[in-house]
Amino acid sequence: MDKRELGGFLRARREALRPADVGLPELAGGRARRTPGLRREEVCDLAGVSANYYERLEQARAPRPSPQVIDAIGRALKLSEAERAHLSRLAGHAPPVRSGEPEKVPPGVLALLDRIGPVAAYVCDARHDMLAWNDLAAALVTDFGALPPAERNVLRLAMRLGPTVCSAPPEAAGGFEAQAAAQSREALTRRPHDSALRRLVGEFAERVPGFAAEWRRNDVRPRATLRKRVDRGELGVLDLDSQTLAVPGSDLRVVMLSAEPGTLAHDKLTRLQLRRTAPAPSSRP
Template identity: 55%
Template sequence: MSRSELADFLRRRREALPPDRLPATAIHPPGHRARRTPGLRREEVAALAGVSVNYYERLEQARAPRPSPQVLAALGTALRLTAAEREHLARLAGQIPPGTNADRSPVPADAHRLLNRLGPIPAYLVDERQDIVAWNGAAAELITDFGLLPPEERNTVRLSLRLGGSLCSAPAGAEGEFARQSAAQLRTAGARYPADRVLGELVNEFAAHSPDFAVGWRDHDVRPIPTLRKHLHHPDLGELELDRHTLLLPGSDLQLVMYTAEPGSPTAIALARPGTPAVDPSPTRGRGVGEGEDI
């Protein structure tokens, strides 16, 4: 159990929950003070979760014993946590045993076969550190030949910091979203593998170079990975708009990242020209516009 991480997570989630989200039946102690800061008060969370104020205060002060599954469930409801946040809370509280070491064995043969069978769809595999561990020919042609990069540079976050907007750019209003999303993914990985020294070094490196990453890490922003619209700068094809899909491979820490073009779009037409790398049209439009300064 990481008492300090648990305390920080609870405090951040409490402060992020607007008071107007309180149900009409919420219990307010007599003589409660006027609000000076956004978010719920500790006594309000304690009342909603059905625990004593003293116990909840000790949780946020990293002085309480390990909470039971019932208390965690009540806190998750009181703080309106998502499924991903509830799992993260359970890991921080020691209800889900941490992993000892991430799997550093070679990429399984069936994962390589999957990449090859995707044919014209650019795709690569990343591990829990966001290191690129395998890729197909379409990704090398359309994005970059990862094989020409030193192994330590084959990391999606490090590449985004080094390349900036020269490879991808974010849509207006979404600047910095990739850094925050990366912080969320590494925060999840850190809770799963708290003894991973290299992962901790990566977090320190990225936080020092990216204020957006530092904010995402500080806020414990744990969330699922959405399908995102990407703006790719290609030297021959010009500006391309691609949908970035991320899927978790069952039974492993590996994630499959794929890129597709919307059918009939200028990008799909450009990619269909002879002599250009092809990307299969996506059957549906991406669910949202996301980060841009990554791969």
């Protein structure tokens, strides 16, 4: 049980919940609320738990709550399925995942990378290490194969390449930093002894203020689709959809960068793919 993380998560989710979300008035006794979100006693009433015990949970002073208490608090806070699973792990009700040898990418996923048309795709694990990619992803971002294995990491690439990996169009909600923070926090809950991932998160937080701000939000809800802006030099700027699919039974994720057919970005991706697959010119005179 990670008492400090558990307390921080409960407090963040309580403060993010509006009274109207649970059928309570926005005003308290005719006066505006002085603090954001719900009061502790309101959560306790909704969950049917002791106010003193819940306060000690948020202050990291309480003993481990039972699964029944965790379930009641999860319902009171309107947690999503992913957030409830995260809460259970923080409370010590799910065994942590051991961090050992890198996972192997299933053959079917490797085949998918080369079959999906003008879509840049790569596979990464819980540590954000890139384990496989297709030619279009290498052409769009960087030549991953030329990098040392330790540098084939989404967060390290974001620190090195900056906007090529991180930026989002101004109108886009959320962004890469929010996604990375949610995925990293969820992974560290399942892998609390993964010192390599913990160091990487700390380094990224120091280098990227947006990630540090998102990390403090204690959010563990990854977004299925993001908008990403890539500056590809001679091709110009491409606004792409970044979609993430989980590989069942593993910590692997398939990230796909694509554009809607008929758009300029889709045309540019298609040209880039054709350039990668075009046969080399003959060396004969």
